[in-house]
Amino acid sequence: MGFKDLRSFLSKLEEEGQLVRYSEPIALSPDWSDITRALPRMGQYGPAILADNLEGYKGKKIVAGVHASLANCALMFGHSKHTSLQDQINSLGKRWVAAGDASSAKLVWVENPPCQEVIIEGDDVNLYELLPLHRLNPSDGGFYLPKTCVVTKDMYSPDDIDSENVGTYRCQIHGPNTIGINISNMHDAGEHIAQAEALGVPMPIAICLGNDPMLDFMASTPLKSDESEYKYAAALGDFTYELTKATLSNLDVPANAEFVIEGEILPFERFPEGPFGEFPGTYSGVGKTCRIHVKRVTHRKDPIYSTIYIGGRSETESDMLLALNTCSLLYNQLRVDFPQVRAVNAMYQHGMTTIVSAKPRSPGHAKTIALRVACTPHGTDYCRNIIMVDAEVDPFNLTEVMWALSTRVRCEEDVFFIPSTPGLPLIPADVRPPLGRKLVIDATTPIPPDEFRPSKVVEPYQKSTDWRDTIAKIQQQLQK
Amino acid sequence: MKCLRCLRESADVVAKAPDGSGAWEVYYCTECNYSWRNNETEEISVLEKRDAWGQLDKVDFNQMRVNVYRAMKKPV
Numbered sequence: 001m002g003f004k005d006l007r008s009f010l011s012k013l014e015e016e017g018q019l020v021r022y023s024e025p026i027a028l029s030p031d032w033s034d035i036t037r038a039l040p041r042m043g044q045y046g047p048a049i050l051a052d053n054l055e056g057y058k059g060k061k062i063v064a065g066v067h068a069s070l071a072n073c074a075l076m077f078g079h080s081k082h083t084s085l086q087d088q089i090n091s092l093g094k095r096w097v098a099a100g101d102a103s104s105a106k107l108v109w110v111e112n113p114p115c116q117e118v119i120i121e122g123d124d125v126n127l128y129e130l131l132p133l134h135r136l137n138p139s140d141g142g143f144y145l146p147k148t149c150v151v152t153k154d155m156y157s158p159d160d161i162d163s164e165n166v167g168t169y170r171c172q173i174h175g176p177n178t179i180g181i182n183i184s185n186m187h188d189a190g191e192h193i194a195q196a197e198a199l200g201v202p203m204p205i206a207i208c209l210g211n212d213p214m215l216d217f218m219a220s221t222p223l224k225s226d227e228s229e230y231k232y233a234a235a236l237g238d239f240t241y242e243l244t245k246a247t248l249s250n251l252d253v254p255a256n257a258e259f260v261i262e263g264e265i266l267p268f269e270r271f272p273e274g275p276f277g278e279f280p281g282t283y284s285g286v287g288k289t290c291r292i293h294v295k296r297v298t299h300r301k302d303p304i305y306s307t308i309y310i311g312g313r314s315e316t317e318s319d320m321l322l323a324l325n326t327c328s329l330l331y332n333q334l335r336v337d338f339p340q341v342r343a344v345n346a347m348y349q350h351g352m353t354t355i356v357s358a359k360p361r362s363p364g365h366a367k368t369i370a371l372r373v374a375c376t377p378h379g380t381d382y383c384r385n386i387i388m389v390d391a392e393v394d395p396f397n398l399t400e401v402m403w404a405l406s407t408r409v410r411c412e413e414d415v416f417f418i419p420s421t422p423g424l425p426l427i428p429a430d431v432r433p434p435l436g437r438k439l440v441i442d443a444t445t446p447i448p449p450d451e452f453r454p455s456k457v458v459e460p461y462q463k464s465t466d467w468r469d470t471i472a473k474i475q476q477q478l479q480k
Numbered sequence: 481m482k483c484l485r486c487l488r489e490s491a492d493v494v495a496k497a498p499d500g501s502g503a504w505e506v507y508y509c510t511e512c513n514y515s516w517r518n519n520e521t522e523e524i525s526v527l528e529k530r531d532a533w534g535q536l537d538k539v540d541f542n543q544m545r546v547n548v549y550r551a552m553k554k555p556v
Contacts (some may be wrong), residue, residue, distance in 0.1 A: 026522075028504070028519075029517065029519075029520045029524070055497075055501075055502035055503045055504070055519075056497030056498065056499055056501055056504050057497070057498060058499040058501065058517060059499060060498075060499075123547075126494070126495055128494060128495035128506045128515075129495045129496070130497040130498075135516075135520065135524070138523055138524060138531075139531060139533065139534045140517035141485075141512075141513065141514055141515075141534075142508075142514055142516070143515060156554045156555065170482060172513065173515065174513045175513075175515075176494050176495065176508075176517075177495060177512070180513060183545070184546070184547075185547070185548070185549045185550065191549075193549050194549035194550055194551055195554075197551060198551040198553050198554075205485060221547070250508055270547060271511050271512050271513060271547050272511075272536075272541060272544060275534065283534075284534065285545065286512075286539075286544065286548065287545035287546065287547060288541075288544050288545065288546040289547045290547065301510065309517050368531065419491070437481060458521055
């Protein structure tokens with residue numbers, strides 16, 4: 001069912017009317033950046049765009065919008081492009097459960113892989129000329145690789161694929177063959193850097209670009225440090241994942257990636273990096289981060305560079321890429337201890353505001369579930385506003401959520417906060433990064449002895465939905 | 481040449497349009513790591529029109545925030 005590479009998925013998108021080919025000249029700045037911002041604002045059926053006539057890069061292929069819409073995500077999962085958000089999340093949740101620890105996932109290692117058809121090394125590497133690089137946001141510190149699968153290994157378990165990490169980290173081009181990379185010490189790759197620095201040795205690293213859509217999806221998913229992104233890509237996508245060894249290290253890389261940049265990070269080297277327009281809709285600052293010394297770039301023949309827009313305050317492809325996985329993974333992690341959880345909406349700013357619907361089993365229980373959200377690996381630093389609603393409230397329907405907030409919340413009893421928790425340095429509201437805070441709003445109906453003032457809830461209209469459908473059909477006839 | 485962001489004399493041409501069109505050149509500063517093209521909008525490529533918010537000419541690089549990773553020794 002899965003797509004083994006970007007090319008096969010682009011063919012599927014084209015077959016479904018979800019890929020626009022564009023060969024007219026495009027100015028790099030600001031036109032291409034504006035195009036990438038436009039795609040996720042085109043609604044459920046927003047397409048990807050494949051261009052080959054970028055200013056100065058004529059003939060080089062670049063694609064954006066692969067994950068920009070609900071329709072494209074549905075096709076990635078093998079669904080009809082018309083599949084709703086809720087159905088996609090439900091289906092993904094079931095796949096997570098069926099995948100278990102992904103130990104049955106099929107991985108194979110191939111010789112002479114497509115990603116190594118062409119090899120460029122040493123002084124011949126000039127990333128500015130090799131890749132159609134562009135500025136995403138006007139005040140970015142340079143040209144970034146925004147859609148990456150960065151591969152690093154546990155330095156103490158170099159043969160263990162489960163602890164090998166594939167993550168999406170922002171990479172700023174620092175000259176023809178060096179790259180600044182911003183990795184938080186909360187992230188798995190940050191642990192690998194810490195290990196390499198404790199050992200005092202260079203850390204091998206590979207940046208894979210233009211990957212199959214499921215690996216891009218998994219690299220953005222908050223898996224645990226001992227869970228393999230490759231295995232979950234294979235398990236959730238239901239296909240055999242083809243890997244190969246990097247040419248200069250023991251790293252495992254996708255055999256069918258369009259580009260693989262191989263290099264190493266030297267211990268304790270730090271250089272200015274940033275700013276970068278980030279997902280909260282504000283720029284990061286400039287700080288000193290690690291540097292990748294690029295040794296070799298391998299790529300497919302006639303490679304396709306895949307990019308994504310990040311930086312706007314909402315409706316970006318980055319938001320879409322992280323929406324489904326964050327919702328379903330949090331849902332599954334909460335359900336382990338709290339089967340009373342019915343749904344999780346963590347679609348906004350990577351779950352910074354997370355809405356959980358649940359059927360609390362005892363007085364105060366909703367607050368306990370909220371605290372569990374704050375203790376999940378992702379929630380620890382990302383989920384800063386946690387809203388609990390009743391099981392009957394659809395957390396994806398913001399009109400219903402606003403009803404719950406408007407009518408169910410007593411500020412003295414249902415709102416509390418925890419100061420000085422882990423947070424994200426990217427949030428301008430948090431003034432002592434990386435310290436953050438948690439806000440919990442319990443908008444569920446109290447369970448005795450906790451109670452509201454006695455009142456009677458208006459009964460639902462039993463046949464309202466049937467009538468809505470009937471009237472809509474009549475209206476459709478009128479509009480023909 | 482002078483970097484448009486940190487104003488140090490530490491920038492140079494590092495790339496030209498690979499299709500041979502001469503559409504642009506890329507400049508890169510080895511001090512602050514800024515890069516830009518000569519044909520970007522004036523708010524980026526003309527010093528007088530740049531947003532003061534992003535300028536680094538008054539910033540002490542030694543005082544910059546540094547990503548630090550706690551040393552992780554091999555588990556016993």
